[in-house]
Amino acid sequence: MSRVLVTGATGFIGLPVVRALASRGEEIHALHTRPSPQHVPGVRWHRVNLLEEAGLEHLMSSITPERLVHLAWFTERGRVMHAPQNIVWVECSLRLMRSFVRHGGRRMLMLGSGAEYDWSNVEEPLYEFRSLLAPATLYGAAKDALRRLASAYARQAEIELAWGRPFFLYGPYEAPGRLVPSVICSILLNESVAISSGRQVRDYMYVEDLAAAIAALLDSSVVGAVNLASGVGVTLDSMVDQIVRLSGRPDLVLRGGLPDRPWEPPMLVADVSRLRDEVGFQPRWPLAAGLAATVQWWEAQTSRSGEDALEDSANQR
Amino acid sequence: MSRVLVTGATGFIGLPVVRALASRGEEIHALHTRPSPQHVPGVRWHRVNLLEEAGLEHLMSSITPERLVHLAWFTERGRVMHAPQNIVWVECSLRLMRSFVRHGGRRMLMLGSGAEYDWSNVEEPLYEFRSLLAPATLYGAAKDALRRLASAYARQAEIELAWGRPFFLYGPYEAPGRLVPSVICSILLNESVAISSGRQVRDYMYVEDLAAAIAALLDSSVVGAVNLASGVGVTLDSMVDQIVRLSGRPDLVLRGGLPDRPWEPPMLVADVSRLRDEVGFQPRWPLAAGLAATVQWWEAQTSRSGEDALEDSANQR
Numbered sequence: 001m002s003r004v005l006v007t008g009a010t011g012f013i014g015l016p017v018v019r020a021l022a023s024r025g026e027e028i029h030a031l032h033t034r035p036s037p038q039h040v041p042g043v044r045w046h047r048v049n050l051l052e053e054a055g056l057e058h059l060m061s062s063i064t065p066e067r068l069v070h071l072a073w074f075t076e077r078g079r080v081m082h083a084p085q086n087i088v089w090v091e092c093s094l095r096l097m098r099s100f101v102r103h104g105g106r107r108m109l110m111l112g113s114g115a116e117y118d119w120s121n122v123e124e125p126l127y128e129f130r131s132l133l134a135p136a137t138l139y140g141a142a143k144d145a146l147r148r149l150a151s152a153y154a155r156q157a158e159i160e161l162a163w164g165r166p167f168f169l170y171g172p173y174e175a176p177g178r179l180v181p182s183v184i185c186s187i188l189l190n191e192s193v194a195i196s197s198g199r200q201v202r203d204y205m206y207v208e209d210l211a212a213a214i215a216a217l218l219d220s221s222v223v224g225a226v227n228l229a230s231g232v233g234v235t236l237d238s239m240v241d242q243i244v245r246l247s248g249r250p251d252l253v254l255r256g257g258l259p260d261r262p263w264e265p266p267m268l269v270a271d272v273s274r275l276r277d278e279v280g281f282q283p284r285w286p287l288a289a290g291l292a293a294t295v296q297w298w299e300a301q302t303s304r305s306g307e308d309a310l311e312d313s314a315n316q317r
Numbered sequence: 318m319s320r321v322l323v324t325g326a327t328g329f330i331g332l333p334v335v336r337a338l339a340s341r342g343e344e345i346h347a348l349h350t351r352p353s354p355q356h357v358p359g360v361r362w363h364r365v366n367l368l369e370e371a372g373l374e375h376l377m378s379s380i381t382p383e384r385l386v387h388l389a390w391f392t393e394r395g396r397v398m399h400a401p402q403n404i405v406w407v408e409c410s411l412r413l414m415r416s417f418v419r420h421g422g423r424r425m426l427m428l429g430s431g432a433e434y435d436w437s438n439v440e441e442p443l444y445e446f447r448s449l450l451a452p453a454t455l456y457g458a459a460k461d462a463l464r465r466l467a468s469a470y471a472r473q474a475e476i477e478l479a480w481g482r483p484f485f486l487y488g489p490y491e492a493p494g495r496l497v498p499s500v501i502c503s504i505l506l507n508e509s510v511a512i513s514s515g516r517q518v519r520d521y522m523y524v525e526d527l528a529a530a531i532a533a534l535l536d537s538s539v540v541g542a543v544n545l546a547s548g549v550g551v552t553l554d555s556m557v558d559q560i561v562r563l564s565g566r567p568d569l570v571l572r573g574g575l576p577d578r579p580w581e582p583p584m585l586v587a588d589v590s591r592l593r594d595e596v597g598f599q600p601r602w603p604l605a606a607g608l609a610a611t612v613q614w615w616e617a618q619t620s621r622s623g624e625d626a627l628e629d630s631a632n633q634r
Binding site for chain 1: 399401404405407408411412414415418452454455458459461462463465466468469470472473474
């Protein structure tokens with residue numbers, strides 16, 4: 001057993017990660033900024049704002065974690081790709097990393113993104129050892145630069161860095177307004193949903209699978225970049241179809257009701273051979289099962305809190 | 318005339334840059350950390366530690382510079398290439414850049430390094446648009462990552478970023494212990510100097526030429542990376558020869574007295590077509606003239622302060 005520090009631990013990705021790690025008897029120290037995080041057996045919560053150096057340094061010196069899972073990032077919907085806060089989070093991540101190393105840390109897992117790759121001309125699954133890195137957004141550039149810095153620093157400090165690259169995700173607690181929650185919520189509200197042609201092929205992973213993949217990557221000794229994805233391409237059209245079939249209201253979907261965005265690549269799928277062969281991880285949730293669980297979760301939200309939550313999601317898209 | 322903020326303004330590079338800019342009637346605000354910077358007509362000095370956020374923010378809001386020349390970096394001799402302070406200086410440079418943009422800045426010139434390039438297999442002059450970037454040191458990785466971040470941020474913020482890449486430098490005030498000062502000082506002290514085979518070819522620029530190149534790049538509208546170098550390769554052997562001839566003591570040089578370092582590439586020379594054709598800059602100091610001026614400067618140091626300064630330099634190599 002070793003002490004693991006997890007940042008961003010209350011998020012869409014963070015909470016499943018904390019649960020996955022805690023279920024294996026690790027000593028988990030999880031950071032949160034808002035009051036009253038969810039109770040998870042075996043997890044010690046610490047209220048620390050990563051953007052404030054003093055609090056972080058105090059925490060690190062009292063915990064002296066051996067392993068770090070850094071998930072926290074700026075996540076304000078609609079602004080993630082281009083906001084200057086991406087730069088702030090690079091600064092904050094570098095401070096975190098230095099503090100971790102100064103207090104004896106040995107292995108870091110940081111979260112990058114499929115957006116680090118060059119999306120301008122994707123012709124095959126994106127592969128860690130071959131595909132070009134040429135991020136088109138400030139978010140992608142920030143993750144790419146942080147990876148370069150963290151790798152060079154880890155080499156110098158003689159610690160391990162694993163760099164996970166999630167692709168497209170879905171599951172409970174996903175931010176309202178994103179594709180999957182907005183389709184589900186519109187249908188649950190009996191409202192029609194306009195979508196684009198839906199021909200784009202994407203690599204979607206259920207968030208519980210991502211959490212398990214992060215836990216497996218942390219426990220392995222694999223270093224460097226690892227795609228955290230399903231390796232399976234699905235058209236957005238087929239995603240929406242499956243949601244509609246689960247809810248029995250195909251009439252509510254207006255295909256072609258939104259224009260295709262010309263800058264969106266036709267295909268974004270990960271090569272997952274590193275994750276499968278080196279980390280030894282296989283996803284457990286087929287798309288149908290993950291979508292069914294997600295629809296059920298939203299249905300439970302409605303019965304609990306009325307239609308407000310659904311309206312939030314349907315409208316914010 | 319526009320307000321220019323210069324960081325690292327008291328350094329080996331910084332002071333000539335400040336002089337070059339001031340001589341053209343710019344409104345120069347120069348930062349220093351140690352007491353009593355040298356008087357330069359037209360320059361307003363501000364004592365600010367860039368590593369402290371509050372002071373920087375206050376300064377930026379009171380000056381609101383239109384242009385920024387960011388030269389400051391960690392420079393502790395012998396530790397520059399690998400020290401974790403390189404990460405601290407990335408953080409600090411990102412804060413500086415954000416503060417500059419927040420207060421209306423329009424054009425930034427930052428200093429990178431020839432060490433951003435892949436040095437493992439150099440077969441031709443290193444060229445901004447063709448040569449691979451694969452820094453081998455933490456210093457190179459830090460500069461490379463900062464450039465990527467600053468470029469993406471500048472694009473997003475719609476300001477200009479020029480990224481100067483100096484190669485090898487020499488001139489007055491160079492840090493004691495580096496090749497040129499240590500050879501000069503040993504000879505002035507009548508001590509022998511051991512050097513390696515000296516067959517390595519390097520691109521050396523006189524620091525006054527670098528300062529003029531930085532001023533020219535700042536005044537141009539060129540953006541992106543620009544090699545700031547002479548474009549002329551010289552063997553270290555021939556450099557030492559020229560110094561020896563200036564001082565008349567060839568007997569003091571022990572050629573081959575130091576081993577070649579296997580990781581040092583045989584040739585590091587810059588392609589300077591961007592600097593020459595786009596910036597419109599040509600160096601004014603041939604190597605012989607620059608070395609003569611440097612030897613004279615060291616001779617003046619001796620007559621002023623005795624042999625202590627020379628011994629410092631000769632011994633610290």
